[in-house]
Amino acid sequence: MARIVRHNDEGVKEGYISNAGKEEKLFTSALKAFQCNNHIVMAQRKHLDDFLRGRIIGRLECERTQLEVSEELGIARSVISRL
Numbered sequence: 001m002a003r004i005v006r007h008n009d010e011g012v013k014e015g016y017i018s019n020a021g022k023e024e025k026l027f028t029s030a031l032k033a034f035q036c037n038n039h040i041v042m043a044q045r046k047h048l049d050d051f052l053r054g055r056i057i058g059r060l061e062c063e064r065t066q067l068e069v070s071e072e073l074g075i076a077r078s079v080i081s082r083l
Contacts, residue, residue: 022065048075052073066081
C-alpha cells in the first residue's frame, strides 16, 4: 500500500510516496488527489453536511471546475461530481 513519506509544506509543490519500498515523486495535483483518495477511503460512509454541500455547489455555480473545487476543499473529485 502506498503512503506519503514526505512533502514540502510550503504550498505543497511536490511530495513523495513510498510504494512497495520504492519512493515516487508526486506533484501538487497528484499529491492532493492521493491525500483526498486516502481520506475518502477511510471515511467513505460519511455524509457531507449541508454547509459543506452548499459551499461546493456555490463554487460550482461560480463556474469553477470540479477539479479546482476538489483541490480547494480537499475532497475527492468523484464526490463533488455526484452533487
